[in-house]
Amino acid sequence: MKTPEGLKYAKTDEWVKLDGDEAIIGISDFAQDQLSDVVYVEFMIDEGDTVTKGDTVATIESVKAAADVLFPASGEILALNEDLADAPELLNSDPYEKAWLVKIKLDDPSELDDLMTASEYEAYNEDRE
Template identity: 50%
Template structure:
């Protein structure tokens, strides 16, 4: 299982990469593996929306299940990975790269302190 050291993680299996005030969010290698083949990504939020920590911003649909996506920190949605519309399987093949899901402008940086580091995430992902 791939758990990059430079990322932060939520207990809901989202990863977040923060660069300045912008953060990229996706689901972890563990999560995509548990879901299986991802066939559809639905982002229920619109660009410009403010989304609170813990709020669902969309879902991923795999062959046998649908799983909600939860915000690891509060932020304003600034970009959605449109490539996933035609190729949702990018989440399976490259969850930390081309399989990113959204980008946000972080509105409450102190919430980052509540996230797990790679070692902490490893302990819950097993």
């Protein structure tokens, strides 16, 4: 499984790409592998909404299970990846590039300080497999 360097990872399997006070959020390769074939993505928020750390970003449904994706930080939604409505399978094939979920303007980037590095996340997942 891929775990790119330069991203931060939550124990709930979201990844975050930080760029100043903005971030892109998606689900990890580990998460998509556990879900199996993704068939549907439903966003629980809209562009312009203000969200709080722990709020639900989206619900992802697969042939195997359904899972909520949670915000690892608070802020304002700048963009949703609408491509996932027509092509939810992108979450399986390209979870780190084409299948990002949301872009957010962070209220406080330090909320991400407790997230894991790629190597920490890989070690965390070894105990879960």
